[in-house]
Amino acid sequence: MAEKPIIEVQGLTKRFKGLTAVHDVSFSVEKGSITGMIGPNGAGKSTTFNMICGYYPPTEGKIFYNGEDITNKKAYEYTNMKIARTFQIMKPLKNLSVLDNVTAAAYFGHAGAKSEKEAKERAMEVLHFTGLYEKRHVISKDMGTPDQKRLEMARALATKPEVLFLDENMAGLNPAETEEAIQLIRKINESGVTILLIEHIMKAVVSLCEKVIVLHHGEKIAEGTPEQVMNDPYVMEVYLGT
Numbered sequence: 108m109a110e111k112p113i114i115e116v117q118g119l120t121k122r123f124k125g126l127t128a129v130h131d132v133s134f135s136v137e138k139g140s141i142t143g144m145i146g147p148n149g150a151g152k153s154t155t156f157n158m159i160c161g162y163y164p165p166t167e168g169k170i171f172y173n174g175e176d177i178t179n180k181k182a183y184e185y186t187n188m189k190i191a192r193t194f195q196i197m198k199p200l201k202n203l204s205v206l207d208n209v210t211a212a213a214y215f216g217h218a219g220a221k222s223e224k225e226a227k228e229r230a231m232e233v234l235h236f237t238g239l240y241e242k243r244h245v246i247s248k249d250m251g252t253p254d255q256k257r258l259e260m261a262r263a264l265a266t267k268p269e270v271l272f273l274d275e276n277m278a279g280l281n282p283a284e285t286e287e288a289i290q291l292i293r294k295i296n297e298s299g300v301t302i303l304l305i306e307h308i309m310k311a312v313v314s315l316c317e318k319v320i321v322l323h324h325g326e327k328i329a330e331g332t333p334e335q336v337m338n339d340p341y342v343m344e345v346y347l348g349t
């Protein structure tokens with residue numbers, strides 16, 4: 108029998124006063140996979156992430172994590188789950204060094220470090236893994252966008268997640284930097300972390316994702332391999348705006 112999906116959502120709906128941001132969206136994320144979520148601005152992608160990560164309660168629908176119904180769990184209860192997102196824990200502290208930022212993050216989450224020694228050791232490990240080790244003493248705000256993005260991932264990894272949510276982690280990167288970000292995401296996945304990512308850069312989606320979910324006006328309009336969804340007539344229409 109196939110393993111239970113690590114994340115499953117059923118009929119997820121979010122209404123903000125008069126606006127339905129997400130409507131009746133269902134999908135699952137298989138353990139160990141990289142799943143992509145695409146769609147035009149305002150499609151409801153970030154709102155979907157926010158519901159799964161416990162920031163907003165869904166108006167309707169259910170969320171399962173490893174088969175457990177977590178629909179009504181609060182954000183703080185998520186600390187005992189192995190879910191991380193690039194901006195779940197506070198944004199990098201601008202005036203702290205890279206090392207101090209990652210060390211601080213190591214105290215968070217289900218595996219929160221119990222001592223300074225443990226936090227520092229874990230931070231060093233994550234800095235090597237993410238390629239930030241050489242920059243560990245640089246003050247965060249003095250780094251460029253690609254390293255800032257890397258730092259966000261390093262901070263999320265310091266919490267030892269089982270699932271990592273990345274919301275437009277490649278925005279603002281040039282093609283070479285995008286390629287590096289793709290490599291890092293693949294390496295994180297190969298280390299055993301399931302990834303759900305929202306991304307506008309199609310090259311990244313195609314090269315990383317086994318499955319892609321397409322949202323438009325809050326609804327799921329397609330789901331399949333990158334090739335399948337990109338050849339879907341409705342998806343093409345939405346993207347070409349015809």
Ligand code: ADP
Pocket residue numbers: 123126127128146147148149150151152153154155
């Ligand atoms: P995406 O991430 O796909 O660009 P969002 O999920 O951010 O889209 O937004 C979907 C819709 O929900 C948009 O119309 C947005 O303005 C609206 N929205 C998102 N968050 C809120 C909120 N907290 N309050 C009211 N409307 C919101």
Ligand code: MG
Pocket residue numbers: 152153154
């Ligand atoms: Mg968004």
